[in-house]
Amino acid sequence: MDPALAFPLALPPRGSGALLRALHGQLRAAILDGRLQPGLRLPTTRALAAAYGISRNTAVAAYDLLLGEGYLLTRPRAGVYVADVLPAAAARKPAAQAAGIDRRLAAPWRRPALRPHAAPAVPPRWHFDLGVPDTRAFPFDVWRRLAARALRAAAKRPPAYLEPQGQPALRAAIARHVAFARAVACGADDIVVTAGAQQAFDLLARILVTPGRTVVAVENPGYPPARAAFAAAGARLVPVAVDAEGLVVERLPDAARVICVTPSHQFPLGVAMSARRRAELLAFARRRGAVVIEDDYDGEFRYAGRPLDALQTLDRDAAVFYVGTFSKCLYPALRLGFVAAPTWARQALVAAKLAADWHCPGATQDTLAAFIGEGHLVRHVRRMRGVYAARREALLAGLDGELSHWLRPLPAVAGLHLAARTAPGVDADALARRARELGVGVQSLRDYRLGRGGVAGLVFGFGQIDAAAIPEGLAQLRRACRA
Structure with missing residues (x-):
């Protein structure tokens, strides 16, 4: 008979007196180390008993112990499932493993220079993020x-x-x-x-x-x-x-x-x-x-x-x-x-x-x-060049207006973003953080530097934001500047 679980169980012979303890311990270990994932439906006690040659009473007793410990839960008329929230012991990991510094990893990968971007808790209302074009007009x-x-x-x-x-x-x-x-x-x-x-x-x-x-x-x-x-x-x-x-x-x-x-x-x-x-x-x-x-x-x-x-x-x-x-x-x-x-x-x-x-x-x-x-690529690029040009002009107009006290745009005649140098005495990092708190998705130039020094300022992507929304987003940025 095919095994009821995706991994083997090493059980003592029937009548040894240790069968229940072994079954309970191995199922518990499989939950703790992730072989049985939260939300997984377990086989019925009848199927588990038949697959491993044990009595159904032993299978029922093992499940009952795990239910009492919080490792399993039952859903009416649906079966027995691995609990979504495990006991605190399940979250414990060796310190080196938790910190991502396991010596079995090659040196460059113990602390990777590049990590996936975490989604912000509150997405920005005005998207000035870099590197993403507007896909709404894609054919x-x-x-x-x-x-x-x-x-x-x-x-x-x-x-x-x-x-x-x-x-x-x-x-x-x-x-x-x-x-x-x-x-x-x-x-x-x-x-x-x-x-x-x-x-x-x-x-x-x-x-x-x-x-x-x-x-x-x-x-x-x-x-x-x-x-x-x-x-x-x-x-x-x-x-x-x-x-x-x-x-x-x-x-x-x-x-x-x-x-x-x-x-x-x-x-x-x-x-x-x-x-x-x-x-x-x-x-x-x-x-x-x-x-x-x-x-x-x-x-x-x-x-x-x-x-x-x-x-x-x-x-x-x-x-x-x-x-x-x-x-x-x-x-x-x-x-x-x-x-x-x-x-x-x-x-x-x-x-x-x-x-x-x-x-x-x-x-x-x-x-x-x-x-x-x-010819679809050429036509799409030509169409989007006009869309992005209007956004770029709206962004430059805003930066050259009231924001000119704090920001000076750097010359650029291509692409989907603009950078602006901050005026002396303006903390670009603090300004970017405050802007994001107000829903304005801008980045500090420091995010792209190696080491110290270099130009201090902000960088604005205009691939995702409509031209009509740019003045309102820059008005919020002025609030951040005044703060």
């Missing part, structure tokens, strides 16, 4: 039609794992799109499809970092998830200052072999790297044998002027990895991004992708390929 009806077509086509193909590099149709579509939108010179063979930009950083860290030796230069302030990927790979991170022209190249350490930058729209300050600095950065990489990781996360949304050439476009030494994502121009849950990689690194990058997760979901890749190929 889900078009996506649904293309997804259904992709699934019908997949059903006609024999089952097989896909190419780790990505579906050929999607790689070709991405190459055409970035050539048109960003003048990035690449072909389908240069593209490696990833599960968002974050996996791109992780794969690049795997193939470029020798643990404990490789020096990786990162912008400061900068993008914490990218830093976390390289730190987890064992890189030696060196923060490098950012000014009005972008990364200060002259402050790069000579030992830097990987340089991570966001030249189109620096994260989080928003400045664009000047043409002079771009040339200096590529010259540094050439002299030092370094590589540059160019993160172009929201460069599609540009509101003024002609965009400067991407570093990948200017590169003549096969030193630039161009990373893109569809999380900002479409929606984050899509989890698709890409790397345009130099030829010398492509095989290693594909092998790293194979080791990580083999390939991204095929139907989603096929759907996105059709979405790009039929």
Whole structure:
């Protein structure tokens, strides 16, 4: 007979006098260590007795003991369940385990640099949070039609794992799109499809970092998830200052072999790297044998002027990895991004992708390929650029008004967020906390810095907030400033 429980019970023979004690003790231990989860329905006493060759009276007695101790509860006409609230003893864990510092974990993972964001107890009323676009205007009806077509086509193909590099149709579509939108010179063979930009950083860290030796230069302030990927790979991170022209190249350490930058729209300050600095950065990489990781996360949304050439476009030494994502121009849950990689690194990058997760979901890749190929991506970006431009103007107008006593916006002509420097004497961290108490979801620039120093201020995302709601949110922020 199949066991009634998902784990074995080691019970003494019948008539030994220890059967009840053993059954009760093993069930209790399974509840305490989580093998029997709260809310789980247990087998009936008749089924338990039949499965383990014991009398039903013994099974009933064991359940009664556990009910009396609070480990089980009964529901009328529904059966016996593991209690939702366990006794205090069940919550006790060894101190090292509770603190997340178990020595069995590799060193970078004992205290991870990146943790999931905890949802606020009270969600902000005015969403100025970073990194999330407005998905309400996304053409889900078009996506649904293309997804259904992709699934019908997949059903006609024999089952097989896909190419780790990505579906050929999607790689070709991405190459055409970035050539048109960003003048990035690449072909389908240069593209490696990833599960968002974050996996791109992780794969690049795997193939470029020798643990404990490789020096990786990162912008400061900068993008914490990218830093976390390289730190987890064992890189030696060196923060490098950012000014009005972008990364200060002259402050790069000579030992830097990987340089991570966001030249189109620096994260989080928003400045664009000047043409002079771009040339200096590529010259540094050439002299030092370094590589540059160019993160172009929201460069599609540009509101003024002609965009400067991407570093990948200017590169003549096969030193630039161009990373893109569809999380900002479409929606984050899509989890698709890409790397345009130099030829010398492509095989290693594909092998790293194979080791990580083999390939991204095929139907989603096929759907996105059709979405790009039929022009829906270009139309959606063009439409949303107008929406975001109106929000940006409303935000700038508010910051240039009464808030100008406390905040000065930093120049930015692209992307889905703006940063503002706080006036001398204003505590940006305290201001951000007070604003959140009033329902205004802003962040302090300190959240993106490594170490001390740097620009003090706030950063405003406008991907989720309607233009009409921005003045009201900024009025609440003025209250926080006055406080």
